[in-house]
Amino acid sequence: MKFDLSEKQAMMKKLFREFAINEVEPIAAEIDEEERFPEETVKKMAEIGMMGIPFESKYGGSDGDTLSYILAVEELSKVCGTTGVILSAHTSLGCNPIYTYGSEEQKQKYLIPLASGEKLGAFGLTEPNAGTDAATQQTVAIDEGDFYRINGTKIFITNGGYASTYIVFAMTDKSKGNRGISCFIIDKDMEGFSIGKTESKLGIKGSSTTELIFKDIMVPKENLLGPVGKGFRIAMETLDGGRIGIAAQALGIAQGSLDQAVKYVKERKQFGRPISAFQNTQFTIADLQTKVDAARLLVYRAAYMKDKKYNFATEAAMAKLFASEVAMEVTTKSIQLHGGYGYTRDYPVERMFRDAKITEIYEGTSEVQKMVIASSVLR
Amino acid sequence: MNILVLLKQVPDTTEMKVDKETGTLIREGVPTITNPDDLAGLEMALRLKEKTGAKVTCITMGPPQAKNMLRELFAMGADDGVLISDRAFAGADTWATSNTLAAYIKQIQYDLIIAGRQAIDGDTAQVGPQTAEKLGIPQITYVDDVILFNENKIVVKKALENTYEVLECTLPCVITTLSTIAKPRYMHVRGISHSFEKDIKTVGLSDLNIDPTIIGLKGSPTKVKKTFIKEVHQNLDVLHLDGKASARKVAEILLDMNFIGK
Numbered sequence: 001m002k003f004d005l006s007e008k009q010a011m012m013k014k015l016f017r018e019f020a021i022n023e024v025e026p027i028a029a030e031i032d033e034e035e036r037f038p039e040e041t042v043k044k045m046a047e048i049g050m051m052g053i054p055f056e057s058k059y060g061g062s063d064g065d066t067l068s069y070i071l072a073v074e075e076l077s078k079v080c081g082t083t084g085v086i087l088s089a090h091t092s093l094g095c096n097p098i099y100t101y102g103s104e105e106q107k108q109k110y111l112i113p114l115a116s117g118e119k120l121g122a123f124g125l126t127e128p129n130a131g132t133d134a135a136t137q138q139t140v141a142i143d144e145g146d147f148y149r150i151n152g153t154k155i156f157i158t159n160g161g162y163a164s165t166y167i168v169f170a171m172t173d174k175s176k177g178n179r180g181i182s183c184f185i186i187d188k189d190m191e192g193f194s195i196g197k198t199e200s201k202l203g204i205k206g207s208s209t210t211e212l213i214f215k216d217i218m219v220p221k222e223n224l225l226g227p228v229g230k231g232f233r234i235a236m237e238t239l240d241g242g243r244i245g246i247a248a249q250a251l252g253i254a255q256g257s258l259d260q261a262v263k264y265v266k267e268r269k270q271f272g273r274p275i276s277a278f279q280n281t282q283f284t285i286a287d288l289q290t291k292v293d294a295a296r297l298l299v300y301r302a303a304y305m306k307d308k309k310y311n312f313a314t315e316a317a318m319a320k321l322f323a324s325e326v327a328m329e330v331t332t333k334s335i336q337l338h339g340g341y342g343y344t345r346d347y348p349v350e351r352m353f354r355d356a357k358i359t360e361i362y363e364g365t366s367e368v369q370k371m372v373i374a375s376s377v378l379r
Numbered sequence: 380m381n382i383l384v385l386l387k388q389v390p391d392t393t394e395m396k397v398d399k400e401t402g403t404l405i406r407e408g409v410p411t412i413t414n415p416d417d418l419a420g421l422e423m424a425l426r427l428k429e430k431t432g433a434k435v436t437c438i439t440m441g442p443p444q445a446k447n448m449l450r451e452l453f454a455m456g457a458d459d460g461v462l463i464s465d466r467a468f469a470g471a472d473t474w475a476t477s478n479t480l481a482a483y484i485k486q487i488q489y490d491l492i493i494a495g496r497q498a499i500d501g502d503t504a505q506v507g508p509q510t511a512e513k514l515g516i517p518q519i520t521y522v523d524d525v526i527l528f529n530e531n532k533i534v535v536k537k538a539l540e541n542t543y544e545v546l547e548c549t550l551p552c553v554i555t556t557l558s559t560i561a562k563p564r565y566m567h568v569r570g571i572s573h574s575f576e577k578d579i580k581t582v583g584l585s586d587l588n589i590d591p592t593i594i595g596l597k598g599s600p601t602k603v604k605k606t607f608i609k610e611v612h613q614n615l616d617v618l619h620l621d622g623k624a625s626a627r628k629v630a631e632i633l634l635d636m637n638f639i640g641k
Contacts, residue, residue, distance in 0.1 A: 007450075007575065008571060008575055011447075011450065011451065011454065011566070012568065012571055015454075015565060015566045015568065015571065019565060048565045048566070048567050048568060049568035049569045049570070053568055057569055057572075061569075062567075062569040062572055063569055063572035063573065064568055064569075064571075064572050068568075
């Protein structure tokens with residue numbers, strides 16, 4: 001059993017770290033404060049091949065693996081949770097379904113611009129009345145010969161306002177329940193497509209979370225992704241992969257927040273000593289770093305298993321469940337270690353604490369992860 | 380056209396610590412980086428490649444670990460990498476280093492050689508110029524911009540203390556670059572993926588036609604007798620003055636010490 005990154009992965013990590021420190025960290029507080037989507041960062045990530053890390057270069061990707069992509073999300077999230085999720089949603093939810101289920105024509109037309117970073121991707125499953133119970137889709141696609149006529153609304157769509165290509169789920173046969181859901185590639189330029197409400201959120205404030213409205217969109221049949229009626233399966237399998245990305249985001253936020261706390265406790269003096277000299281501080285830091293490392297091992301294992309093409313759904317759920325809970329604990333205690341300063345916006349732990357919470361919710365809540373894990377363990 | 384870039388892997392001096400007892404640098408555990416002036420030189424070379432289609436070959440002399448640096452340079456866009464490495468070359472000063480570099484370069488085709496002005500570990504700024512001398516070709520040091528580059532000549536901006544010179548030179552020649560010449564690009568993710576598929580040419584003593592007495596530690600005229608930290612003495616004068624008077628006083632002191640001119 002090996003725990004080392006390969007030389008290639010180590011070089012990737014070095015690049016992502018440099019990029020995060022130089023390009024992402026300096027604007028992290030600003031995009032949070034202004035709730036501004038960092039388009040300039042997305043452009044810079046595209047220039048260096050970060051928008052399609054695990055895909056083949058013939059599809060505009062960078063010929064890397066899942067673990068390398070996970071390292072990118074982790075390094076970005078250490079300094080900015082917003083930038084981490086932009087990359088994760090784009091790669092895992094926007095690109096990956098086309099890469100996995102798309103026809104050669106669909107890959108040529110849609111994956112190449114996405115993986116090369118020319119365009120941004122998003123994923124639309126959740127509806128106002130279909131959250132965890134994703135099977136109660138109310139978005140409907142009616143077969144009209146060469147086209148499907150799609151009507152409905154999606155909510156909480158990450159990258160919603162800035163994406164060009166959307167992976168969207170709709171009922172093609174209501175009588176069949178889960179088996180009546182199909183998956184479509186929708187272009188933002190299609191007639192009848194519009195962006196609805198943009199959410200105002202607790203954290204990851206620079207990310208664009210919007211409603212998508214479909215009003216009589218005529219989607220050509222060639223934009224059906226995978227077979228008719230296989231949409232639910234595509235959604236679930238896509239989310240299995242997406243969870244590793246969110247787990248990596250949680251891991252990054254946790255480590256980033258702990259790094260800030262470590263720096264602070266060495267500088268901050270009380271009673272004539274740096275507060276790192278007190279055993280309470282030392283024990284807290286020791287506990288937190290141990291938990292973050294445990295999370296990291298779970299996250300990397302899930303990525304490794306995906307790369308090896310093993311079944312990884314349970315391990316991805318474990319990684320996300322654990323890493324997101326660790327992120328909440330570490331960010332909470334990082335603020336505590338900062339005392340009053342940690343509660344202010346002068347220190348980044350305040351933002352990291354707000355950013356951490358969503359990792360327990362999106363791409364399957366912690367409760368959903370437990371359902372996935374339990375169903376595997378109790379099988 | 381062929382552009383050769385000479386680069387060196389150096390300890391990251393911003394991470395350097397000094398042994399308080401012996402006064403020597405603690406090199407263990409210090410990360411290595413590509414020397415900044417050299418990296419800027421590579422960036423310039425890559426920009427010239429984009430304009431002219433020239434081929435960029437990176438050459439470094441160092442231990443086998445320097446291969447990692449060459450892979451990073453591939454990931455930035457360098458076409459070829461050469462590692463000049465042999466126990467016999469170890470411990471070389473600038474003279475022995477430039478002997479070795481020149482012996483290799485004489486064997487290959489080139490139109491332009493770019494070297495960083497100086498390395499952050501030794502700060503000598505000698506290897507580039509010495510290599511030019513030993514190859515018998517012209518050199519321009521302290522280059523801050525390349526204005527024109529074609530098959531016949533290069534036109535550059537050379538930085539002087541307070542001004543610039545624009546110089547034209549026939550090819551082949553050596554230029555040494557300042558870190559300000561061009562901001563090095565990031566590696567490309569795809570470049571990293573492919574950098575491990577590329578071959579790094581390794582050159583040892585037996586590959587060179589060179590007198591073994593002019594290389595390595597034994598061939599180096601420079602002998603380091605002692606490394607130590609200079610003791611700094613400071614005289615502190617405390618003056619209590621208002622704003623205007625303090626500004627005047629500071630200006631007087633700086634003028635006295637020739638930091639500013641009248």
